Amino acid sequence: MLEVKNLSVSINGRKILDDLDLTVRDGEVAALMGPNGSGKSTLSHVIAGRKDYMVESGDILLNGESLLDLEPDVRAAKGLFLAFQYPIEIPGVATLTFLKATVNAQRKRRGQEELSTPDFMKRVKAAANKLKISQEMLKRALNVGFSGGEKKRMDILQMALLEPSFAILDETDSGLDIDALRVVAGGVNALRAPGRGFLVITHYQRLLDYVVPDTVHVMAHGRIMRSGGKELAVELEKSGYRDYNAEPAVA
Ligand SMILES: Nc1ncnc2c1ncn2[C@@H]1O[C@H](COP(=O)(O)OP(=O)(O)O)[C@@H](O)[C@H]1O
Ligand SMILES: [Mg+2]
Numbered sequence: 601m602l603e604v605k606n607l608s609v610s611i612n613g614r615k616i617l618d619d620l621d622l623t624v625r626d627g628e629v630a631a632l633m634g635p636n637g638s639g640k641s642t643l644s645h646v647i648a649g650r651k652d653y654m655v656e657s658g659d660i661l662l663n664g665e666s667l668l669d670l671e672p673d674v675r676a677a678k679g680l681f682l683a684f685q686y687p688i689e690i691p692g693v694a695t696l697t698f699l700k701a702t703v704n705a706q707r708k709r710r711g712q713e714e715l716s717t718p719d720f721m722k723r724v725k726a727a728a729n730k731l732k733i734s735q736e737m738l739k740r741a742l743n744v745g746f747s748g749g750e751k752k753r754m755d756i757l758q759m760a761l762l763e764p765s766f767a768i769l770d771e772t773d774s775g776l777d778i779d780a781l782r783v784v785a786g787g788v789n790a791l792r793a794p795g796r797g798f799l800v801i802t803h804y805q806r807l808l809d810y811v812v813p814d815t816v817h818v819m820a821h822g823r824i825m826r827s828g829g830k831e832l833a834v835e836l837e838k839s840g841y842r843d844y845n846a847e848p849a850v851a
Contacts, residue, residue, distance in 0.1 A: 601625050602647070602766050602797055607658035609646050609822075616642045618822035619658070624766070624815075627794040631808055631833060632801045634819035635841040640801045643819075644770045648682040649675050662766060677709035679765030683755040683772055690742040695754065698742045699724060703761050727760040731787050748775030749784075756787035767791070768799045773807035785810030805837035820844035 602624045609617035616639050624630040632640055646653050647660055649672035660667045667675050690698060704714040715723070728738060731753045743751050752772050759767055769788065773781055788798070788811050800811060808816075808830065816832040817824050818841075825844055826832065 601661075601663055602799065603659075603661040604643070604647070605659045605661070607643075607646070607660065608656040609642060610654045610656055611642075611652060615656075616653075616822050617646070620819075620823050622817060622824055624797045624799055626765075626797055627792075628814045629792065629798040629800060629811060631813035631816045631830075632799055632819060633803065633805075633816060633833060633836060634825075635844060636803065638819045638844075639822040640819055641770055642822075644682055644768045644799070644801060647675075647768060648672055648680065673705075674709075676762075676764075677706055681759050681762055681764035681767040683752075683759065683767070683769045687743050687751040687755055689744045689746075691744050693742055694739055695742045696724065696738045699738075699758065699761060702758065706762060723761060724757075727757055730790065731757055731760075732783055733757055749777065749780035752776060752780065752784050753787070756784055760787065760791060765795060766797045766799075768801070770801045771803060772800070773802055773804065781807065782810060805833045808833045818844060 602622075604620055604622040607617050607620045608615065620643065622630075632643070634640055642653065646655065647667070649667065649670065655668060662675070662678055662680060665678070667678070667680070670678070700715070700717075700720050703720065707714055724738065728735075733753055737746070737750065740746075743754060746754065752775070755772065772784060776784060785807060788800075792798070800807065800813060802808065813830050813833065816828055816830060818826040818832065818836065820841070
């Protein structure tokens with residue numbers, strides 16, 4: 601379970617998140633929607649532990665434990681996974697090498713045995729097949745020259761291999777054509793599990809036709825303005841965000 605409590609965050613003295621409350625239970629898929637600039641990505645970065653933000657008050661708990669004093673890699677080892685809105689490219693490092701190093705580093709931190717190369721390859725092949733990721737792509741440098749859709753599928757592959765207890769997907773749908781969207785959504789749906797929560801950040805309702813959320817939260821001005829069930833996303837698709845004017849939060 602992820603609990604964000606009264607979280608206020610600023611960057612360079614400007615308040616971006618304003619007393620934000622959000623709870624996502626185990627097994628729940630929560631959609632976070634809202635106009636551009638409302639603070640959605642900031643929230644995901646602060647949960648993951650990125651440094652440029654000043655947490656002024658509040659707390660973030662994963663399964664009852666505060667994350668705020670923990671380094672990003674420790675948060676990841678506790679089961680947190682974040683797929684960035686803009687995935688990073690790592691020239692010179694083959695995707696397979698990167699994936700194996702990441703998976704084994706986390707297994708070590710979790711006190712699990714590292715996977716042998718054959719075991720790892722078996723898992724990667726199975727997961728990659730489902731996501732229509734070719735062996736050739738796995739040999740290329742991570743994300744270098746990948747299309748938008750390929751990068752997003754690679755993110756889902758990482759998520760499948762890391763088996764997080766809580767996953768945040770930040771606009772994983774942006775830049776995807778409908779076929780890639782289906783593949784990505786299928787990958788997410790396959791990972792839905794009673795012990796795993798998801799925060800799916802999206803600007804549009806389209807992804808939510810495929811990954812049907814349990815709850816929908818609308819963010820504006822750095823706080824949650826409205827929460828409801830999946831019908832809220834459909835309503836927003838019709839009315840847009842005009843009820844939540846898109847000016848940035850003011851300190
Ligand atoms: N590193 C940064 N430095 C200064 N301002 C930032 C930074 N990151 C985000 N912001 C500002 O914070 C606000 C929220 O941005 P963001 O979290 O990216 O919104 P969203 O993901 O909802 O579009 C915006 O006004 C943006 O300009
Ligand atoms: Mg964003």
